[in-house]
Amino acid sequence: MLRAMTAGRNGIAFTLDGVDELTFTRILNDLMHDQAFKKPLQVQAREPRAGQAGALTLVFHPEARSQAVAAMQRLKTILLRYGVQVDSVVVPGE
Template sequence: MTDTPQGIAFTLDGVDELTFARILRDVMTDPAFRRPLQIQAQEPRPGVPARLTVAFDPAERERAVLAMQRLKTVLLRHGVQVDSVRVPGETR
């Protein structure tokens, strides 16, 4: 029996379509995000910020947290401030 997949969600307010496409390109070619992890992307739309989610099975939590740190680095390289990050199982 497989556990329910989880995800670390990044909300990216103010990211335009071109920047989002560049970020997504970098993420999709970076080995830190390879299977069994999965990247789910929601492009920016008027009134709706861009969103990236690192989806993973609970057994891959450690790998997902490392990928989250890598994603923060990729975002900083593109001058993107992360507005919020939601990690399952952590309370703020």
């Protein structure tokens, strides 16, 4: 899923259906300690709540697109480590 961001930014959004709070926290912890997600990228997180899936969005300026695509691939690897299946991803500009 793709969400347009403001101020000249794009975002690659992952909706994490079926991920509980503990798993979400572990995924987020891995993200925050991985160099693939360093600046100028920004990670926005929405914790899973009752009836609402968690979500992670990689926000980036157009000039950081290649770094964002590499980070997206790394995020997919992290998600697979926790048994989260990624069915499809839409990247701005593709």
